[in-house]
Structures are given as C-alpha cells and as structure tokens.
Amino acid sequence: MREIKSRGKRADNGEWSYGDLIQLLGKQGNGRMFIVDNRFGACIDSDGSFVNTEAPFVNEVDPETVGQSTGLIDNKGREIFESDQLWATGNLTDDLHYVGTVVWDEDDARFEVKSIHGRFEYVPSDVVVKGTVWDDEELGGEGADTE
Known part of the structure; x- marks a missing residue:
C-alpha cells in the first residue's frame, strides 16, 4: 500500500506540518483540519471515536493550505x-x-x-x-x- 501524506500550514504559527490528515465533521468539528505527525503513531482512542487534538504531534492547519x-x-x-x-x-x-x-x-x-x-x-x-x-x-x- 502506498503512503498518503499531507501537508498544511499550522493555524497557530503558519509553519508547515507534514503527516496524516484528519478532518473533523459535524457540529463540533465544523470542518476543522489537523495534520498528525505520523512518526508518533495514532491519536485516536481505542474505540476509534476520539481525536486527541491536544497532543503535541497534532497540529490544526488552515484548510485552504492542505495538499x-x-x-x-x-x-x-x-x-x-x-x-x-x-x-x-x-x-x-x-x-x-x-x-x-x-x-x-x-x-x-x-x-x-x-x-x-x-x-x-x-x-x-x-x-x-x-x-x-x-x-x-x-x-x-x-x-x-x-x-
């Protein structure tokens, strides 16, 4: 299987972040996007329903810059x-x-x-x-x- 890697500019400081893309949908997510530095593993809990957006390797990114x-x-x-x-x-x-x-x-x-x-x-x-x-x-x- 090929690796699918994304990039986006961080919302907090404008630096580039590289890794896996996660988009939060629904009322709470509101389309927010995060890049997870995939060198550090998953940020979803054991039942697969929660994204830990506070982890240091998870960066919220400007959706317009995601590629x-x-x-x-x-x-x-x-x-x-x-x-x-x-x-x-x-x-x-x-x-x-x-x-x-x-x-x-x-x-x-x-x-x-x-x-x-x-x-x-x-x-x-x-x-x-x-x-x-x-x-x-x-x-x-x-x-x-x-x-």
Missing part, C-alpha cells in the same frame, strides 16, 4: 506536494525557469501541472520545488531551494 504528496521527488530529493511551484532548466540555458504549479484534477483523478501555457497532464521529471502558492519564501524543513 497531498504526489509521491514524486524533485531533483534535490524533496517530496513534491499539491500547490508546489515547479522550476526546471530551459532548453537553451541552465537557468531555472518557472514550469507551473501542481494541482489535483478532479475529473481525471490525477496530479497535473498548471502553467501560463495550459496544463501538463503529468508532473514532469527534472524539476525543482521553489515554493508554494501559499508561501513565497522557502518552505520550512523540507522546503524549497532559492538557488
């Missing part, structure tokens, strides 16, 4: 996530040029890259993540390269 890992890796060995901005060298120079932003295509159930020239029906290889649509600066931890 899933594509399962692909960029040229620098970093995971590529939905909303990442991808750059690649041009045909004529070694300078990096903007390729596009990773998006989920609901109709075709796949990740694609949206650019000013349209959409690529795949995420191209030989790319570098240089930020996200949510953050123009470097990503914390696993983030983008400014070189």
